[in-house]
Amino acid sequence: MEGIRDALVFLLFVFFFFLVIYILVGKPIVIWIYMIIAWIFLSVFVGKEWEWKGMEFGTGFMFSFLLSPVAAMLFGIFHVLEGKEVKKREKKEEMEKVIKEEKEPVEKKKEPEKKGWEKVLEESGAEYFDIGLDSMLVFKDDGVRILRDLGYYAKEAGELIDSIPVILMENIPKSEVKKICRKLEKAFKIDLIPKKGGKK
Known part of the structure; x- marks a missing residue:
């Protein structure tokens, strides 16, 4: 049970780690480099953690190495869907604004009243x-x-x-x-x- 709990904590940590990096850096290539480095580093860390608890290092490393991208993938899918939703909403608002402007009668400039x-x-x-x-x-x-x-x-x-x-x-x-x-x-x-x- 401790191993499963550690795995879940690890995945949660990776998720927030990638989220913070994405917000701070904001460049896709750099994000992927950081993700890969973090992926390997944290897999080694968790593998060592599980080795101390009696699990073989290789098994612990591979388990974390294979499961840690799950959080990143979920975040990536969520971000893409959210981005599309935002763009769709912005486009809808822009269209509504254009339609509203077209419907509004053009106010004629009133000539100044003559003295x-x-x-x-x-x-x-x-x-x-x-x-x-x-x-x-x-x-x-x-x-x-x-x-x-x-x-x-x-x-x-x-x-x-x-x-x-x-x-x-x-x-x-x-x-x-x-x-x-x-x-x-x-x-x-x-x-x-x-x-x-x-x-x-």
């Missing part, structure tokens, strides 16, 4: 425009103070200022409007007013 003055410029058939500010907010503090001096209450003065449009430029040709508005919009909210009757 108010750009929309007016594009849709209007006018050749000339007045360029103004959307309100006098930029001058609100000074405007409120002036109106209060004229007798308005602060709230009334503020509401009045908010409602007053400011015309900065009049009768600007359509070809020049965009360039002017681009500069002004950095600081102001533009109010573009088409001159429907042409230049006046």
Whole structure:
């Protein structure tokens, strides 16, 4: 019974030995060299062990020499099957990803929403425009103070200022409007007013 137990322990040891070498080295040729060296060395070791227990060295050596590759073969078969399974799973996942990408509708890039003055410029058939500010907010503090001096209450003065449009430029040709508005919009909210009757 001790001999069988020793054989099983030996096979288990060989299995883990080959496993560690495979993980650390990772090169098939080197692995086989290490396996053969370990195979012979451990067969001698086990043969000696069994010789001390009364078994002939030759018998113990051959027994371990013939049985020790079993663990390696089992590991090799397991590794090959596992590798194929991993590749199969990866290929399946890749195919699913491709199919999913093909089914997903291609999202059209939304064009940036045009600013108010750009929309007016594009849709209007006018050749000339007045360029103004959307309100006098930029001058609100000074405007409120002036109106209060004229007798308005602060709230009334503020509401009045908010409602007053400011015309900065009049009768600007359509070809020049965009360039002017681009500069002004950095600081102001533009109010573009088409001159429907042409230049006046």
